[in-house]
Amino acid sequence: MKLATWNVNSLKVRxxxxxxxxxxxxxxxxxxxxxxxxxxxxxLAEIEAAGYQVVFTGQKxxxxxxxxxxxxxxxxxxxxxxxxxxxxxxxAATIEGMRxxxxxxxxxxxxxxxxxxxxxxxLDALHNWLAEEGKVHDNLALLGDYNIAPEDRDVHDPxxxxxxxxxxxxxxxxxxxxxxxxxxxxxxxxxxxxxLYSWWDYRMMAFRRNMGLRIDHILxxxxxxxxxxxxxxxxxxxxxxxxxxxxxxxATLD
DNA sequence: ATGGCCACACCCTGTGGA
Numbered sequence: 001m002k003l004a005t006w007n008v009n010s011l012k013v014r015x016x017x018x019x020x021x022x023x024x025x026x027x028x029x030x031x032x033x034x035x036x037x038x039x040x041x042x043x044l045a046e047i048e049a050a051g052y053q054v055v056f057t058g059q060k061x062x063x064x065x066x067x068x069x070x071x072x073x074x075x076x077x078x079x080x081x082x083x084x085x086x087x088x089x090x091x092a093a094t095i096e097g098m099r100x101x102x103x104x105x106x107x108x109x110x111x112x113x114x115x116x117x118x119x120x121x122x123l124d125a126l127h128n129w130l131a132e133e134g135k136v137h138d139n140l141a142l143l144g145d146y147n148i149a150p151e152d153r154d155v156h157d158p159x160x161x162x163x164x165x166x167x168x169x170x171x172x173x174x175x176x177x178x179x180x181x182x183x184x185x186x187x188x189x190x191x192x193x194x195x196l197y198s199w200w201d202y203r204m205m206a207f208r209r210n211m212g213l214r215i216d217h218i219l220x221x222x223x224x225x226x227x228x229x230x231x232x233x234x235x236x237x238x239x240x241x242x243x244x245x246x247x248x249x250x251a252t253l254d
Numbered sequence: 255a256t257g258g259c260c261a262c263a264c265c266c267t268g269t270g271g272a
Contacts, residue, residue, distance in 0.1 A: 009271080010261055034271085036261075061262055062270075107272055115270095147272070160256090166272060201272070202259035213272075245260080245272080 001096065001253040003029045005143035005216055006237075007104070007199075007246035011035040011066070014244055015043050019050055021237055021248065028070050029095055030248075031102035031143040035064035042066070057088045065091045065102050065144075075099075082132075083125035090126075092133075098224065099137035101130070103144035108165045116165060119147070123174035127181065134181055134221065142183065142219040145246065148175045150185065154214035156195065166215060183219035186231035186251040196233050199246045207238055218251045227253040 004027045008014040011032060022030065030052075035042070037058045047054045047068060057078040058064030065088060067073065073093035080090055092101040103126065108119035134140055148171045152158035161167045179185065197212025204211060220228055230252045238247040 013261070034261095107270080109270080109272085145272095164272095199272070204256095204258060206259095215272075242260090 002027045002250055003141060003143060003218060004248050004250045005031040005218060006248040007033040007145040007216060007244060009034050009244040009246065011037055011043065015046060017237055017240060019046065022050055029100055030068040032066040033104035033145045035066055036061060037064055055091055055093055057091050059088045063088045063104055065089060065104050067091055067093050067100060067102050069095050071096050080125050080129045082129045083122065098139040098141055099133060101142045103142060105144060105146045107147050111163065111165050111168050120170055120174065127177050130178065130181055138221060138223050140221040141224055145215060146175065146217050147215055148172060149213045149215050150175050156197065156211045166213060178219060182221050184225040186218040186220050186228050189225060189228055190231060198233050198249055200238065202245050216246055216249050218249055224253060229254055
C-alpha cells in the first residue's frame with residue numbers, strides 16, 4: 001500500500017503530470033493540494049479513466065484538495081467540522097481501514113500578519129479535530145502541504161530562514177502538538193540523505209541549487225507507522241517541464 | 255544586487271504562493 005501527497009499548484013495545469021506520475025508509480029492513495037478548481041471544473045473523467053476513484057472539494061483560484069484512490073472510499077468529510085472556513089483545505093476519507101486526511105495548511109504569508117494568525121488558529125482547530133478523529137480511528141494518516149519545516153535540518157539555510165514564516169517557533173510548536181497526538185513523521189522513521197526537501201522556489205534557480213524546504217509531510221499513528229517500510233521524496237516530477245514547485249512524498253505500508 | 259517565478263483573474267497588472 002503506497003500513500004502519497006503532492007501539492008500540484010493548479011490541477012488544470014498539472015493534470016498531465018499527475019497522470020504521467022501515476023502511470024509510472026504504483027500509488028494506491030494520492031492526496032492533492034492546491035487544485036485551484038471549482039468542483040464543476042474538476043477533471044473527474046480523466047482521473048477515473050486512469051483507474052482511480054476521487055473525492056474533492058475546491059474553489060475558484062485558490063486552495064482546493066482531492067484524494068485519488070484505487071480502493072473504495074467512505075465517510076468522506078470536507079473541511080474541519082470544528083472550524084468555520086470559507087477556504088477549501090481539507091478532505092478526509094476512510095480507505096481500507098485507514099482514516100486518510102488530506103490537508104492544505106495555510107501558508108501564513110509573514111510572521112505576525114493576519115494570514116499568520118489564521119494559520120495558527122487553523123492549526124489549533126486541526127489539532128482539536130484530529131484528537132477527536134484519533135479516538136474513533138486507530139489507523140490515522142495526515143498527508144499534505146503543512147507549510148511548516150519541522151526542524152532546521154529541513155531547511156537549506158536555517159540562518160537565512162531563522163524566525164520566518166514556515167519555520168517560526170509557533171508554527172513548529174503546532175507541528176509538535178500534532179505529533180503529540182500520537183503521530184510519527186514517516187520520513188523520519190528512516191535514515192535519510194541530508195538536504196532532502198519537498199519544495200523549491202521557482203525563482204533563483206532554487207531547485208538546481210537545492211535551496212529547498214521540507215514542508216510536505218506524511219504523519220502516521222503508531223499502528224500505521226509500524227507497518228511503514230519506507231518514506232521517500234520523489235524529486236523526478238520537479239525536473240519535468242512546467243513543474244509544480246512541490247514534489248511528491250510517498251510512504252509505503254506493509 | 256534580498257530580486258529573480260508561476261498561476262490566476264479577466265483583460266493588464268495585482269494577489270498569493272512559500
